[in-house]
Amino acid sequence: EVQLVESGGGLVQPGGSLRLSCAASGFTFSNYWMTWVRQAPGKGLEWVANIKQDGSATYYVVSVKGRFTISRDNAKNSLYLQMNSLRAEDTAVYYCARYRGDGCFDPWGQGTLVTVSS
Amino acid sequence: QTVVTQEPSFSVSPGGTVTLTCGLSSGSVSTSYYPSWYQQTPGQAPRTLIYNTNTRSSGVPDRFSGSILGNKAALTITGAQADDECDYYCLLYMGSGIWVFGGGTKLTVL
Numbered sequence: 001e002v003q004l005v006e007s008g009g010g011l012v013q014p015g016g017s018l019r020l021s022c023a024a025s026g027f028t029f030s031n032y033w034m035t036w037v038r039q040a041p042g043k044g045l046e047w048v049a050n051i052k053q054d055g056s057a058t059y060y061v062v063s064v065k066g067r068f069t070i071s072r073d074n075a076k077n078s079l080y081l082q083m084n085s086l087r088a089e090d091t092a093v094y095y096c097a098r099y100r101g102d103g104c105f106d107p108w109g110q111g112t113l114v115t116v117s118s
Numbered sequence: 119q120t121v122v123t124q125e126p127s128f129s130v131s132p133g134g135t136v137t138l139t140c141g142l143s144s145g146s147v148s149t150s151y152y153p154s155w156y157q158q159t160p161g162q163a164p165r166t167l168i169y170n171t172n173t174r175s176s177g178v179p180d181r182f183s184g185s186i187l188g189n190k191a192a193l194t195i196t197g198a199q200a201d202d203e204c205d206y207y208c209l210l211y212m213g214s215g216i217w218v219f220g221g222g223t224k225l226t227v228l
Contacts, residue, residue, distance in 0.1 A: 037164075037219075045156070045164065045207050047217040059215030062119075095163055103152030103211060104169035111163055 002026040009112030022079040022096030030074040033099035036081050038092035086116045124220035130198040138223045139190040140208030146189035151210040153191035159204040203227040
């Protein structure tokens with residue numbers, strides 16, 4: 001079964017840092033682009049970042065560029081999101097998803113909640 | 119910055135047909151934007167319905183279909199059922215590795 005499981009969320013103060021992880025199983029992780037998407041409480045989905053199969057290319061939404069870093073460890077079948085200089089507006093459930101090509105993001109993990117508050 | 123637009127809300131009668139759209143604040147949506155559609159019930163992760171404009175994801179019933187209608191991407195649901203009542207999001211590829219979701223449509227079946 002193809003599965004993605006996020007972890008690492010929690011409560012952090014403004015200006016703080018947090019590292020999210022996404023453990024992949026059931027498919028050859030190194031063959032796929034991977035993605036982070038977030039959803040603020042009561043709001044819509046927002047694409048956050050993508051990373052190429054070998055990590056050689058990454059892309060970010062403007063609002064997180066310079067603060068967040070997407071990375072991966074293909075040997076550990078894991079995707080990461082290092083989040084620095086966190087702001088209240090970064091409060092959201094963060095989902096990881098596999099990009100299958102042709103605009104298909106599937107499957108999705110169950111999400112991990114990040115709360116930025118003092 | 120180009121905004122991806124969706125109807126904030128829509129209503130459909132049980133058994134009826136509804137078409138949700140996904141447009142751009144500037145310009146037209148084409149297949150080059152690789153439009154995809156996601157269904158989300160409260161508290162759950164999104165579920166992939168349609169990708170590459172009109173390809174149904176595995177396990178998605180053929181009541182759901184995607185297309186380009188005029189200058190927008192469209193998701194049509196036929197034979198609406200009570201459990202279709204949830205949020206629907208479109209996603210477009212803007213080029214240069216950037217993807218943008220629409221604001222979502224809250225569908226009511228009543």
